[in-house]
Amino acid sequence: MGQVxxxxxxxxxxxxxxxxxxxxxxxxxVAGNVVSHVLAxxxxxxxxxxxxxxxxxxxxxKVADVATYWKVYARNKKSITxxxxxxxxxxxxxxxxxxxDLLIENFVPGRLEKMGLAPERLHEANPRLVIVRVSGWGQxxxxxxxxxxxxxxxxxxxxxxxxxxxxxxxxxxxLALADMISGVYGASAAMIALRHVEVSGGKGQVVxxxxxxxxxxxxxxxxANYQLSGEPTPRRGSRASNxxxxxxxxxxxxxxxxxxxxMQSVAGRLFRVMGREDLISDxxxxxxxxxxxNNDAIDAxxxxxxxxxxxxxxxxxxxxxxxxxGPVSDAADLAEHPYVLGRKILPSFPDPDMGRLPMHNVTxxxxxxxxxxxxxxxxxxxHNEEIYADLGxxxxxxxxxxxxxxx
Numbered sequence: 001m002g003q004v005x006x007x008x009x010x011x012x013x014x015x016x017x018x019x020x021x022x023x024x025x026x027x028x029x030v031a032g033n034v035v036s037h038v039l040a041x042x043x044x045x046x047x048x049x050x051x052x053x054x055x056x057x058x059x060x061x062k063v064a065d066v067a068t069y070w071k072v073y074a075r076n077k078k079s080i081t082x083x084x085x086x087x088x089x090x091x092x093x094x095x096x097x098x099x100x101d102l103l104i105e106n107f108v109p110g111r112l113e114k115m116g117l118a119p120e121r122l123h124e125a126n127p128r129l130v131i132v133r134v135s136g137w138g139q140x141x142x143x144x145x146x147x148x149x150x151x152x153x154x155x156x157x158x159x160x161x162x163x164x165x166x167x168x169x170x171x172x173x174x175l176a177l178a179d180m181i182s183g184v185y186g187a188s189a190a191m192i193a194l195r196h197v198e199v200s201g202g203k204g205q206v207v208x209x210x211x212x213x214x215x216x217x218x219x220x221x222x223x224a225n226y227q228l229s230g231e232p233t234p235r236r237g238s239r240a241s242n243x244x245x246x247x248x249x250x251x252x253x254x255x256x257x258x259x260x261x262x263m264q265s266v267a268g269r270l271f272r273v274m275g276r277e278d279l280i281s282d283x284x285x286x287x288x289x290x291x292x293x294n295n296d297a298i299d300a301x302x303x304x305x306x307x308x309x310x311x312x313x314x315x316x317x318x319x320x321x322x323x324x325x326g327p328v329s330d331a332a333d334l335a336e337h338p339y340v341l342g343r344k345i346l347p348s349f350p351d352p353d354m355g356r357l358p359m360h361n362v363t364x365x366x367x368x369x370x371x372x373x374x375x376x377x378x379x380x381x382x383h384n385e386e387i388y389a390d391l392g393x394x395x396x397x398x399x400x401x402x403x404x405x406x407x
Contacts, residue, residue, distance in 0.1 A: 005335070005346035005358035014372035016043020021194070024049055024096055025077070026084075027106040028057045030150070030176040031211060032134045033073045034183020035104055035190060040076035041362045041371040044102075047387055048074065048378070049093065052081040052407055055380040071351065072359045074377035080388065081381040084115055086406045093117065094125045095391050101197075102190055106134035109144045119206050129204040130193040132186050138210035148211055150178035157215040158222055158232070165237040178215040185214040244291035245270070245298045248328055255311035256328035259302065259318070264288060266324055273321035274305050349373065381407070 021044040025036040033056070040046040050056050061069040083089045094117070097103060103122065105112055112118060112133075119131050133139055136148005154160055154172050164171035189207045197204060225241075226232055233241055238248040243262040250256055261267040264287070271279040279285050279301070284294040291298050306314055311327055318325040327333065334340050335358075344361060351357035362371035384407060388398060401407040 005348035005356075006341060006344045007356065008344070008347040008349055008373070010349060010376065011372045011374050014043075014374050016041070016371050017366070017369035018042045018044040021045065021102065022100045023047065023102040023104065024093075024100045025104045026093075027104050027134055029106070030058070030069075030073070030179035031182045031186065031209075032104045032106045032132070033058060034180055035132055035134070035186035035209075036077065037073045037075070038184065038187035039102070039190065041373070042366075042369075043371065046077040047096075047100075047383070048077050048079045049082050049096075050079055050380060052083055052381070052402075052405060055079070055081075059380070066353045068357075071357055071377045075359070076374050077378060078383035078387065079378035079380055080384050081407045083406050084117070086404070088401070088404070089406045090116055092388075092391065092406070094122070096387070097122050097129055098125045099390065100126065100129060101194060102130045102132065104132045104134065104186075104190075108147055109133070109135050109139045123204055127204055128197050128202050130190060130197065130207065131204065132190050132207040132209055134182065134186060134209045134211075136211050138213070139206075139208045150176050150211055153178040153211040153215050157212055158219055159215060162219075162222070162233045162235055164235045166235045168235075170235065178211045181218060182209060182211045182214040185209065185217075239295060239299070242292065243288055244295045245302050247299055247302070249303050249306035249314075251306055251309060251311040251314055253310040253312075257306060257311055257314045257318075257325050258328055259306075259323070259325045261291075261323070262288075266322070267291065269321050270302070270318070270323045273317060273323060274302075276301070347373070349376065351376065 018039055021039070023036055023039055023044050023046040025032060025046055026049045027033060027036070036044075036046045036048075048056060056070065056074070058073065059067050059070045061067065082092060084093060119133075122129055122131060135144070136153060137143035137146060151172060154177060155170075157178070159177075160170040160172050162170075163173070186207065186209045189209065193205055193207055222233060238246070238258070240246040240260075240262075243260065245267075246260045246262065248256050248258050259270075261270050267285075267288070268280055271277060271285075279298075283290065285291045285298055309317070315325060315327060329337065334346065340346055346358045347361055348356035348358040357376075359373075362373065384398060385395075388407075393401075398407065
């Protein structure tokens, strides 16, 4: 297996634009970790508050016995252990919240209240605190009491119903898509709320972040389209509902090329480079709307042309003609792709389990205040001494708390 990504070192001294912001992250698994992951990459001090002896469940998501999900999404973070089932544990959290700017949690709605840590109580400890509450269905409404998982949201939101091929079952995404989308929304909402604290009287607030609503939002005008047509968007495979040709086409060597002729000028260049100028004036394909109505016919013509050539030949031919095409790449392709290498999109860092750990670079890129990958994902409780020292707790205090199972 080849080495992925440009070798890089961590930048422990890098200072990001969010330096000075402290985040307490009580969440588990993906969505909450993506919220804090984005903030940590840009310099926020993110303190993962984890259950003693077990930690975030993301630590248990392993490939070849390596917790790759944790290593990627917990980079730049710190870890303390704290059992919120203990009264003293809850008191310690309230003390930590007093000096924090942001708190993230993803308990089932109502659980925080039952522990005596309702937003009202947290705001007594710190009126400026922004609280991001992540749940499947939101803090209110008829589903608020139900546990929420991304799989259920991806199914119920309408995404799966329009994903896949018409003659097969709906297809769920092969990754935690709903969680990741919600996490990016959550990071944006957190910064909006923190901005309000800075400029509008210093009042904290609650961000009610469901997985369902962000997932629904990325479907765009689906509800409006349904109202106009009276029909839900059918599954079309890799085709689009509003432009043609647009698909993934097999090549002679078993590889694939993706093509999108979404502009009239691109469609014309496509037909010319295929040696089929006659298609430009063919009434079936003259306009985009014509091509959408006759998608089967135009797809068959393009597919036959693609199948006669290798992926490399197709790419070279169409790119030279100004036709928008690209390869269908997998992880092995990306490891050696000149674009990925040239932009350092997948740098690799020292890692005790893998030698080098490849992971996505800070996203997005800011010219004046860039983020940085400063530190690897922490071991469980690695920063207990450092963080609890802020509360005036020393070695004897921590030993007592460990013996009691509180940390």
